[in-house]
Amino acid sequence: MRMSPWHTYCWLTALLAAATFIVVQQGVVAWFLEHFSSPITLSVSAAMLLVFATVFFAVGAPAGKMLHREYLALADIEDKLAAPNVDSREVVRKILAESYNGPTVTRSTLRMLSKFLSYRSQSCRPVDKELLIDLYEEKIMGPVSVIEHYRQLLFYLGLLGTVGGVIYALAVGTIPQTAEEVRMFSFTTLEGLGVSYTSTFFGMGGAVVLYLLVGRYERWVNEISWTLRVLLEEILIIVEREACEEVAAAEEVPK
Secondary structure, X not given: OOXXXXXXXXXXXXXXXXXXXXXXXXXXXXHHHHHOOOHHHHHHHHHHHHHHHHHHHHHHHHHHHHHHHHHHHHHHHHHHHHOOOOOHHHHHHHHHOOOOOOHHHHHOOHHHHHHHHHHHOOOOOOOOHHHHHHHHHHHHHHHHHHHHHHHHHHHHHHHHHHHHHHHHXXXXXXXXXXHHHHHHHHHHHHHHHHHHHHHHHHHHHHHHHHHHHHHHHHHHHHHHHHHHHHHHHHHHXXXXXXXXXXXXXXXXXXX
């Protein structure tokens, strides 16, 4: 069985936690603090980690839950419509009444779609399926687009820090002559290289993790949207046929 969006996020979080534990156990953090303990290096590292953690946990987790909820709601509707000896019209009525599958659909974006279908099915007019799909995709793609935006921001911040750190390390314009100048030159060089290394690791490394997360989420968005498109083919046929039959019956003049 393939992992759902929420399970994918949980697995990625577990892998990050395991990698962090191994890094701490191997003494990498202590080595980093020993060699790159300058205020500017620590500030850059903290800023990169803060941006990554905020996006990963504050945006990534709700997005995973939302996609998981939409996936379950559509999968349940699909199973019910495909089940033998099931009245498809009754299933659609439950969807339009927003009582289908209890709170799952009530909390999902399908609630918005069911309201739209209920309104349009009151008259014998065709429902704009493409409009529904566009609204749905825009709704579920919103959090994923936010993650992608900050992924690019984190990548470019890491790149900027890498280049800026190298420039800062080589900014001394004169060759050191005295012991004090050698000490200052070494300190400036190490500080600049520390900024460069930490920006590359935390900035671009965090961007890679968010890239993996966005890639999985986009795949689920496409699959969920395609599932909805297939379901609407069947649902709209039932809704429009029933609506037209009711309109025709109401307009029929008794003999």
